[in-house]
Amino acid sequence: MARHETDVAILGAGPIGLFAVFELGLLDLKAHLVDILDRPGGQCTELYPEKPIYDIPGLPIVTGQELTDRLMEQIKPFGATFHFGEMASALTKLDDGRWMLTTDAGTEIVAPVVVIAAGAGSFVPKRPPIAGIEAYEGTSVHYAVRKMEAFRDKNVLIAGGGDSALDWTLNLAPIAKSLTLVHHRDGFRAAQHSVNQMRELVAAGKVKFEIASVKALHGENGQLKSVTLAGADKKEWTHACDMFLPFFGLTIKLGPIADFGLNLHENLIPVDTEKFESSTHGIFAIGDINTYAGKLKLILSGFHEAALMAQAAFHIVKPNEKLRFQYTTSSSNLQKKLGVTA
Amino acid sequence: MKIIATDRVGAEHVLDGRDGWSVMEILRDAGLPITAECGGACACATCHVYVDEEWLGKLSPKSDAETDMLDMALAVEANSRLSCQITCSDALDGLKVTIAPE
Ligand SMILES: Cc1cc2nc3c(=O)[nH]c(=O)nc-3n(C[C@H](O)[C@H](O)[C@H](O)COP(=O)(O)OP(=O)(O)OC[C@H]3O[C@@H](n4cnc5c(N)ncnc54)[C@H](O)[C@@H]3O)c2cc1C
Numbered sequence: 001m002a003r004h005e006t007d008v009a010i011l012g013a014g015p016i017g018l019f020a021v022f023e024l025g026l027l028d029l030k031a032h033l034v035d036i037l038d039r040p041g042g043q044c045t046e047l048y049p050e051k052p053i054y055d056i057p058g059l060p061i062v063t064g065q066e067l068t069d070r071l072m073e074q075i076k077p078f079g080a081t082f083h084f085g086e087m088a089s090a091l092t093k094l095d096d097g098r099w100m101l102t103t104d105a106g107t108e109i110v111a112p113v114v115v116i117a118a119g120a121g122s123f124v125p126k127r128p129p130i131a132g133i134e135a136y137e138g139t140s141v142h143y144a145v146r147k148m149e150a151f152r153d154k155n156v157l158i159a160g161g162g163d164s165a166l167d168w169t170l171n172l173a174p175i176a177k178s179l180t181l182v183h184h185r186d187g188f189r190a191a192q193h194s195v196n197q198m199r200e201l202v203a204a205g206k207v208k209f210e211i212a213s214v215k216a217l218h219g220e221n222g223q224l225k226s227v228t229l230a231g232a233d234k235k236e237w238t239h240a241c242d243m244f245l246p247f248f249g250l251t252i253k254l255g256p257i258a259d260f261g262l263n264l265h266e267n268l269i270p271v272d273t274e275k276f277e278s279s280t281h282g283i284f285a286i287g288d289i290n291t292y293a294g295k296l297k298l299i300l301s302g303f304h305e306a307a308l309m310a311q312a313a314f315h316i317v318k319p320n321e322k323l324r325f326q327y328t329t330s331s332s333n334l335q336k337k338l339g340v341t342a
Numbered sequence: 343m344k345i346i347a348t349d350r351v352g353a354e355h356v357l358d359g360r361d362g363w364s365v366m367e368i369l370r371d372a373g374l375p376i377t378a379e380c381g382g383a384c385a386c387a388t389c390h391v392y393v394d395e396e397w398l399g400k401l402s403p404k405s406d407a408e409t410d411m412l413d414m415a416l417a418v419e420a421n422s423r424l425s426c427q428i429t430c431s432d433a434l435d436g437l438k439v440t441i442a443p444e
């Protein structure tokens with residue numbers, strides 16, 4: 001549990017949350033960012049790190065990962081604090097008028113301004129459409145491995161064909177009582193050396209591989225006892241296991257923002273186009289999460305929104321100071337902040 | 343061309359396909375519950391559909407990228423495809439697809 005006081009709390013470290021750090025920084029405003037992912041970049045690094053983007057002004061071609069790396073470089077002088085791997089779970093107004101953004105890890109960020117740069121919401125693991133799976137989550141069904149010890153001497157079932165499925169097959173096989181990997185085909189979207197290692201374990205009888213999918217779960221009180229598997233020929237059989245790890249990547253769900261008490265329109269936050277503030281004073285929304293007449297979900301639009309938001313945020317954080325409009329090219333003051341003065 | 347799409351509660355929708363557009367775009371623009379998180383970049387597997395057996399052979403075969411991305415889809419079957427990777431054309435008039443569960 002840690003409490004931080006700052007000027008601006010930013011929810012989301014996608015490209016727009018990152019650029020907001022820059023625009024706020026030029027105005028001497030400090031920021032803390034929260035993201036459920038374990039690294040910056042949002043959609044750019046999670047969905048298309050290797051794909052080229054062609055419509056960033058001044059960068060004829062840049063991949064999702066490169067754009068993120070460059071933004072991180074650009075905002076470095078402003079020393080923002082990142083809280084990765086944490087879900088922003090609640091937003092409350094304090095008696096002194098400031099806001100408190102709380103995360104599921106117990107982090108509390110107190111600031112007069114909150115910027116929601118949450119994209120389409122948070123990235124969460126895909127949940128297989130198997131009836132009653134919720135009842136086993138956290139006990140027998142896990143979408144990530146937090147403590148490997150929890151799988152010692154267990155009969156583990158892993159589903160999926162990507163790097164997570166393969167990596168955890170290799171890591172858990174030595175400590176599990178038994179380990180079975182199920183995938184719908186005999187091919188994998190994973191690093192070749194992991195696939196080779198997995199096949200060696202199968203050949204040595206240490207891992208079982210089935211071309212199948214999980215159709216049903218059986219057990220009681222959250223404790224899994226067996227699953228029904230179905231092969232390519234639709235034939236079904238029962239497989240005994242007590243831990244099930246489905247690895248099908250991430251998907252985007254709006255998540256806790258829905259319960260922040262903000263005005264939402266079809267899962268988006270309506271804002272004005274002068275300040276990009278929501279209908280709640282002090283809460284701004286920029287990037288893919290906001291909506292207004294003519295909105296385009298483009299990175300370029302989000303950057304513009306960040307710049308205007310920062311001007312308005314300044315007046316809230318420093319109500320008695322006058323905002324001076326300056327260019328980075330000619331202002332020695334701004335250049336000092338950027339650490340580029342000769 | 344027409345696309346006959348079955349949604350997750352079993353209701354059938356007859357949609358007008360547009361030459362050169364992806365089936366995902368037609369489903370999405372018709373307001374059917376297809377997530378298509380990546381907007382058709384073959385990067386999310388949330389535009390997963392089952393293609394009616396009689397149409398399966400008439401589609402252009404899956405690219406390696408689509409086969410790989412289907413590994414991230416849920417409840418994959420032999421007739422699974424990513425709808426953003428199927429392009430509408432007159433040859434596919436009457437194409438029948440079912441939106442996969444999520
Ligand atoms: C395949 C693809 C190609 C694209 N190509 C282009 C292009 O060429 N040009 C262009 O301009 N745009 C493109 N886009 C769109 C662009 O990526 C988005 O507009 C951009 O990522 C939006 O940035 P953002 O910071 O608003 O949100 P996001 O990138 O979605 O980031 C939001 C972040 O907030 C986090 N978050 C949300 N809720 C919470 C919570 N409660 N707690 C913790 N964290 C939370 C999420 O985990 C996420 O990391 C493309 C998108 C895709 C998918």
Ligand code: FES
Binds near residue numbers: 379385425
């Ligand atoms: S829309 Fe993302 S893979 Fe088809």
